[in-house]
Structure formats: structure tokens, C-alpha cells
Amino acid sequence: MKISIIGGTGGMGEGFALRWVVNHDITIGSRDAQKAINSAEQYMNTATSSYGNNMKGTIKGADYVSSSRDSDILILSIPYESIKLTCDSISNGIKKDCIIVSPIVPMERNDFGFTYIPFEKNMKSAAHLLAENLPDKKIVSAFHTISEVKLKNINESLDSDIFVCGDDQDSIIKVNQLIGEIKGLRPLYLGSLSLSYQAEVLTPMLLNASKKNKIKHPGIKLT
Numbered sequence: 001m002k003i004s005i006i007g008g009t010g011g012m013g014e015g016f017a018l019r020w021v022v023n024h025d026i027t028i029g030s031r032d033a034q035k036a037i038n039s040a041e042q043y044m045n046t047a048t049s050s051y052g053n054n055m056k057g058t059i060k061g062a063d064y065v066s067s068s069r070d071s072d073i074l075i076l077s078i079p080y081e082s083i084k085l086t087c088d089s090i091s092n093g094i095k096k097d098c099i100i101v102s103p104i105v106p107m108e109r110n111d112f113g114f115t116y117i118p119f120e121k122n123m124k125s126a127a128h129l130l131a132e133n134l135p136d137k138k139i140v141s142a143f144h145t146i147s148e149v150k151l152k153n154i155n156e157s158l159d160s161d162i163f164v165c166g167d168d169q170d171s172i173i174k175v176n177q178l179i180g181e182i183k184g185l186r187p188l189y190l191g192s193l194s195l196s197y198q199a200e201v202l203t204p205m206l207l208n209a210s211k212k213n214k215i216k217h218p219g220i221k222l223t
């Protein structure tokens with residue numbers, strides 16, 4: 001599968017690229033094509049030295065609009081605030097069957113700790129906003145409760161659940177497969193995209209618990 005990661009120059013994007021290059025061709029998308037090319041080179045070096053001949057894919061970089069054009073899976077690894085502008089730029093070029101994956105968490109910090117913006121300011125969940133800005137596209141919401149630090153450290157063994165929300169069963173099956181390719185991650189279907197806020201809100205909760213109890217990069221596992 002061709003996987004493009006818009007915002008792939010950030011920490012989460014690096015983690016996705018390093019984990020999935022084992023089996024897939026990855027394109028890092030950035031607002032600045034040269035920045036994407038530089039990140040892709042750096043990730044490719046890390047991946048090659050870790051996986052050697054066991055790696056089937058490659059990582060390249062491009063501007064985010066062209067990176068989105070021929071992808072089968074498009075990860076939007078960008079801040080909540082940039083959803084509308086990004087969607088406006090890419091919506092016409094995305095393939096009909098492309099699956100859009102959102103790890104986006106609308107979050108900010110105040111005097112009390114990290115808070116979930118939609119509850120504080122009566123705004124929409126990231127998934128809801130995406131669905132509005134990419135009508136008729138297949139959107140799956142996932143990866144809110146895994147820390148970028150753990151995701152990009154490919155030598156660290158993971159043991160976490162990933163909550164998945166979406167309305168198209170075929171898309172959910174494909175995203176679940178991708179999650180399953182990352183050893184130690186288990187996909188757990190939460191329900192329709194309209195329930196994505198229940199997964200998104202867990203990120204500020206994890207960060208508050210992490211800070212107050214000095215637990216580094218916590219995740220969630222249901223038992």
C-alpha cells in the first residue's frame with residue numbers, strides 16, 4: 001500500500017513512517033517540500049540501519065498536496081487548527097478509495113493542566129471537523145493514545161490498545177491491519193466516527209496523569 005503522511009515531519013509522522021516502511025512505500029508530506037525530503041532521508045537512514053534487508057518499502061518526501069494524490073492511506077498527522085486549510089488544499093486530489101486516518105487531538109494547556117478544546121470551547125471533535133471538510137471521504141480516527149516517543153523508538157516494545165472509530169467497515173479492516181503490523185499494538189473498535197471524541201479526550205487525560213504521577217509516555221490497555 002502507498003501511505004502518505006501529511007505532517008510527517010513531526011514526531012508522530014516519524015513514528016508512523018519508521019513503523020510502516022517495513023512493508024509499505026511511505027511519502028512524507030510537508031508544507032515545505034525540501035523539509036519533507038530532508039526528513040524522509042533521515043528516517044530512511046534510521047530504518048535501513050535498523051531493519052536492513054528485512055525492509056520492503058521506501059520513504060520519500062514531497063509537498064503535502066502532491067503527497068496526497070496517489071496514496072491509498074493518507075494520515076493527517078497535523079494540528080487541529082490546521083484541519084480546514086489542509087483539507088481545502090487536498091480534497092480535490094485525493095483518490096476516491098483513499099482512506100484518511102486522523103490521530104488529531106484538539107488539546108491545549110491552561111493553569112489546571114491539559115484540556116480537550118471541544119469541551120472547553122464548544123467546538124467540534126477533530127473527526128467531526130474532518131468529516132465536514134472532506135465530505136464523502138472514508139475517514140478513520142485512531143492512534144490518539146500512543147505517544148510519539150514510543151512510536152518512533154523502533155527498538156522499544158509496545159503493549160497498548162489503539163481505539164479506532166469510523167463508519168466504513170472496509171476502511172476499518174485496513175486500518176486495523178496497519179495497526180496490527182506494529183508489534184505490540186492492538187486495534188479496538190470503539191464505534192462510529194461520531195464517537196471519536198471519546199478517544200480524542202483520552203490524550204489530555206493521559207498527559208495530566210503522566211505529569212502528576214511522573215509516568216513517562218503512558219498508553220492505555222483494556223484488560
Ligand SMILES: NC(=O)c1ccc[n+]([C@@H]2O[C@H](COP(=O)([O-])OP(=O)(O)OC[C@H]3O[C@@H](n4cnc5c(N)ncnc54)[C@H](OP(=O)(O)O)[C@@H]3O)[C@@H](O)[C@H]2O)c1
Nearest residue numbers: 007009010011012030031077078079082104105144147148
Ligand atoms: N505527539 C504525540 O505524542 C501525539 C499523540 C497522539 C496524537 N497526537 C496528535 O497527532 C497529530 C500530530 O502530532 P505531532 O506531535 O507530530 O504534531 P506536530 O509536531 O505539532 O505537527 C506535525 C506537523 O504538522 C505540520 N504543521 C504544524 N503546524 C501547522 C499548521 N499551522 N498548518 C499546517 N501544518 C502544520 C508541521 O509539518 P510541516 O511544517 O512540515 O508542514 C509539523 O511537523 C496532532 O494532531 C496531535 O494532537 C500526537
